[in-house]
Amino acid sequence: MHVFHVVSMRIAIITESFAPDLNGVANCVLHMAEHLVRRGHQPLIVAPEPGGSQPAGPFPYPVERVPSMSLPGYPGFRLGLPSRAVRSALARHGTDLVHLASPVFLGATGSAVARHLGLPAIAVYQTDIPAYARAYGWHGAGEAAAWRWLRRIHNAAERTLVPSTAVMTQLRAHGFERTWLWGRGVDLARFSPGRRCAVLRRQLATGGEVLAGYVGRLATEKRVDLLAPVAELPGVRLVVVGGGPAAAALRERMPSAVFLGEQRGEQLARTYASLDVFVHSGPHETFGQTLQEAAASGVPVVAPAAGGPLDLVDHGVTGFLVPPGSAPALAEAVARLAADPRLRAEQGRAARQKVLTRDWPAIGDALIGHYEAVLRPAHARRVAA
DSSP, X not given: OOOOOOSSOEEEXXXXXXXXXXXHHHHHHHHXXXXXXXXXXXXXXXXXXXXXXXXXXXXXXXXXXXXXXXXXXXXXXXXXXXXXXXXHHHHHHTOSEEEEXXXXXXXXXXXXXXXXXXXXXXXXXXXXXXXXXXXXXXTTXXXXXXXXXXXXXXXXXXXXXXXXXXXXXXXXXTTOOSEEEOOOOBOTTTSOGGGOOHHHHHHHOTTOOEEEEEESOOSGGGOXXXXXXXXXXXXXXXXXXXXXXXXXHHHHHOTTSEEEEOOOHHHHHHHHHHOSEEEOOOSOOSSOHHHHHHHHTTOOEEEESSSTHHHHXXXXXXXXXXXXXXXXXXXXXXXXXXXXXXXXXXXXXXXXXXXXXXXXXXXXXXXXXXXXXXXXXHHHHHHHO
């Protein structure tokens, strides 16, 4: 009698975005691939060819790049195009299971290839495409079409992994089946209160201001424009980290803010820890990784009471939740924290404490558990046949 143990799995991660891109999907895939290697598994990454810059790497696993094109209106984001390379890469890899990371375009190809090859698939819901359709004016038919498209991809998978309880409720209401909660990890060593830098603080707050910071893409759907009243608060300096198509308009809208551009690694960790308050404006976050990184850095968080932030922020304990889309409410919450150093310190400590159980290894092991649960019945079927 054969007893099934998963010793080494071959996992093909088909992702809409990967290094050198800077976003939540690319970041999560990097961490999960690294974790799989550490645990003795064999990942393959299938991702769009990056535009302009040289691909990142080298990586301790194969990376298959497929032809891509820039997203209209957002040249920094590449769409992976349908390609026969996906099927041939999976065949060479000897894939056991397909992981669809935030599937939309390339993920649809990956889903079809998995079905054709008879491979089980797990789909991770991470990007709120229907909300983006609303944000970019594709109301009505466009939004409904986005839901139909995503539902078809996700319901073809054995499991859909969902980042927050609010998104879980939303997906079930739209007919998504077999949904499981799976959050995101945070690097507790990199993002730490110990990274706080007095020199950087003097550079950013030349008049001794309280530093309120935003980290993320500068794009329409992130609603960074809602931070304009924060930038005008007396005794507060707004610090904006990130790049994107809305950068020029935001600089013009908020001339008193400090725009630092894109940051990563130790530089980003130092910036987070040197803030006094973290403020997030986007109402369409399925999770909110930057909120978790700020919390790990010991910084209280102000965010909209919608989507992922509902799970990440304990209102009045680790920060404040405010009505989505309300610029005055964001400014009011930041002003309250700016005026009360003791409250900032208390909430910052509580924020750090809350994320201590959410490091990437714990999240990675939970993902491996989902892989194993899906592969067991597939293996049993092969043995029975």
